[in-house]
Amino acid sequence: MKDQDKLKEYKDKRDFEGNPEPEGKEKNPSEDEPIYVIQKHDASNLHYDLRLESEGVLKSWAVPKGPSMDPDEKRLAIPTEDHPIEYADFEGVIPEGHYGAGTVIVWDKGYFENTKEDKSFDESLKDGHSTIRIMGQKLKGKFALIRTGKGDNPRWLFFKMKGEEAESGSNITEEQPNSAKTGRSLEEVAEEEDPADIEKFG
Numbered sequence: 001m002k003d004q005d006k007l008k009e010y011k012d013k014r015d016f017e018g019n020p021e022p023e024g025k026e027k028n029p030s031e032d033e034p035i036y037v038i039q040k041h042d043a044s045n046l047h048y049d050l051r052l053e054s055e056g057v058l059k060s061w062a063v064p065k066g067p068s069m070d071p072d073e074k075r076l077a078i079p080t081e082d083h084p085i086e087y088a089d090f091e092g093v094i095p096e097g098h099y100g101a102g103t104v105i106v107w108d109k110g111y112f113e114n115t116k117e118d119k120s121f122d123e124s125l126k127d128g129h130s131t132i133r134i135m136g137q138k139l140k141g142k143f144a145l146i147r148t149g150k151g152d153n154p155r156w157l158f159f160k161m162k163g164e165e166a167e168s169g170s171n172i173t174e175e176q177p178n179s180a181k182t183g184r185s186l187e188e189v190a191e192e193e194d195p196a197d198i199e200k201f202g
């Protein structure tokens with residue numbers, strides 16, 4: 001499948017006129033370490049968007065409660081459409097009336113590696129059982145992404161695996177609420193990047 005086709009749903013859902021989100025271009029899979037990012041998204045319901053680079057796009061899941069460093073906290077992760085690679089740096093305000101309207105911050109960013117020895121990350125996702133080592137500014141160590149449901153609307157669980165870096169009782173989303181990219185809170189980004197102001201002042 002061409003990457004352009006992979007981004008069809010992303011593009012179909014959005015109007016890029018007056019919307020600061022990246023339009024997304026076709027991209028060859030990079031040779032660097034694959035990108036890991038979690039964006040905190042203050043849409044109609046506050047949630048966290050986990051994105052992992054695979055085959056030229058960012059595979060994406062919405063995690064309503066956000067991640068945890070506690071292996072006993074297995075967090076529901078709902079698959080969403082593939083996003084373009086450049087979305088990993090997007091921090092700003094999606095204007096009212098647009099898909100996903102609300103403020104987005106880069107809550108955590110870094111790289112990850114596939115820890116399955118016998119298959120690629122993409123293959124492990126197709127099998128519904130991935131394990132990765134995350135090297136973010138906030139999340140570190142081994143995590144699992146496991147598909148639990150069947151059919152058209154599968155559910156996944158995203159959780160810290162026991163061992164290195166695990167921290168029972170930790171509440172990393174409350175302890176470290178702000179952007180890993182700019183240090184700003186959701187409120188500061190909402191104020192500073194109000195699209196109405198940008199229109200007025202360029």
Ligand code: MN
Pocket residue numbers: 041043047048049062100
């Ligand atoms: Mn979202």
